[in-house]
Amino acid sequence: MNFEGPARRTTASLHPGHGIHAPTASTPPRAPRSLRRTATTDMLRPDGLLGELVLVGRARDLWTDADGAAHVLGEASYEARVAFIGERRILAMRSEPERADLQRVAGTRASGGFRAALDEALPAERDARSLLYLLLDDLPVAALVSGYAVSHGIDFTVPKEHRVNRQADLCAGWRSGGTLLTGLETEGRVPVSTGPDAPSLGRDDDPLAWHALPPIPEHGMRRHRRLDLTLDDAITVDAFFRDSHVAPGGRETVVHEYTVAARVDPDALAFTHVEATARTLPWAECNPAPASAARLVGRPLRDLRQHVRADFTGITTCTHLNDTLRSLEDVEALAAVLAGLVDSTR
Numbered sequence: 001m002n003f004e005g006p007a008r009r010t011t012a013s014l015h016p017g018h019g020i021h022a023p024t025a026s027t028p029p030r031a032p033r034s035l036r037r038t039a040t041t042d043m044l045r046p047d048g049l050l051g052e053l054v055l056v057g058r059a060r061d062l063w064t065d066a067d068g069a070a071h072v073l074g075e076a077s078y079e080a081r082v083a084f085i086g087e088r089r090i091l092a093m094r095s096e097p098e099r100a101d102l103q104r105v106a107g108t109r110a111s112g113g114f115r116a117a118l119d120e121a122l123p124a125e126r127d128a129r130s131l132l133y134l135l136l137d138d139l140p141v142a143a144l145v146s147g148y149a150v151s152h153g154i155d156f157t158v159p160k161e162h163r164v165n166r167q168a169d170l171c172a173g174w175r176s177g178g179t180l181l182t183g184l185e186t187e188g189r190v191p192v193s194t195g196p197d198a199p200s201l202g203r204d205d206d207p208l209a210w211h212a213l214p215p216i217p218e219h220g221m222r223r224h225r226r227l228d229l230t231l232d233d234a235i236t237v238d239a240f241f242r243d244s245h246v247a248p249g250g251r252e253t254v255v256h257e258y259t260v261a262a263r264v265d266p267d268a269l270a271f272t273h274v275e276a277t278a279r280t281l282p283w284a285e286c287n288p289a290p291a292s293a294a295r296l297v298g299r300p301l302r303d304l305r306q307h308v309r310a311d312f313t314g315i316t317t318c319t320h321l322n323d324t325l326r327s328l329e330d331v332e333a334l335a336a337v338l339a340g341l342v343d344s345t346r
Helices: 100-104 114-121 123-128 131-137 139-145 147-153 179-187 289-296 304-311 319-344
Strands: 004-008 034-044 053-064 070-083 089-096 154-157 221-231 235-246 252-265 270-280
Touching (some): 053 139, 053 319, 070 131, 089 100, 114 123, 114 131, 114 139, 123 131, 131 319, 139 221, 139 319, 147 235, 221 319, 235 319, 252 289, 289 319
Antiparallel strands (some): 004 154, 034 053, 034 221, 221 235, 235 252
16 A cells, blocks of 8 residues: 655644543552463564564563562563564564474464464464463564554555545444544544553562563553462452553653453353453543453353454454453463462462
8 A cells, every 4th residue: 555655743642532541550569379470562663663563572470479479480582573564574583482383473474364373383382371372472463553653653644545444343443433434534544642651560669570671662662461360269360451652752651551350260260250441542432342341251261362352343342452351361271370389388
């Protein structure tokens, strides 16, 4: 597709149609006898906004014992170079732990079809709900989300013949007649929202609240995930999700942010309660989407990624919230680990 321009954006003002702006400050303290999984994906453009996209994923599992001491259970990371302008083609990949079969997905597109290729290449990682799988399952969405940095930094005008958008009614934000599609159809531009300043997620009293994170450079983005599990008469889940962006000058703002509180029956491994709360959303049309999470009540954890992908579609949902809900499938494997650790310390 050929775009008119591009022209460099000099400022990005607060859009009057923005959604909820109430980002989370800090991170909850780690509870005794809890398991915390943290994961981040950095979306970087070291060669400029129209250069290659570099994705860097990092993840860690941490057990906090009854005395509050932290024990690292596992870590994983990956780096991928993507020709973002060239159909989002993956140019190179490497991971830690190293997986030779990962090279089977190099050369594919970081978009539709990637997850199927990933499952075929690394079925053991998928079945284990491993840290590496969590990161790689996020790769195509992170590549898509990274386009926010390009839209924020460059003012594209879409030719009229390309303004019929296939994303109509894909989710709450892309509903017909909403801010996004109206702006595209009438002005030839997808409106760019500017979120609130991103509060730090670190804790001065706990350097292990998150795995080690380097600063985000200008035009960079970061996807944060945190999943805390505790076990009593039920499995209690506290999940956090944030996408943020760093503008020229170093200002970091939140694009999307959700928290999810859930309870899972430890015998049936099915949800008995799920409640999502929006902390930051780009558009007013997005605000009702958190209610969709309650539809998971009664659903088993098994095959949750597939279920959410198939059934959570349309204007009552949010693709970013869906990504958060999909990741809760990992609770099945993590709950077994947590139960074993709790039993071993009694």
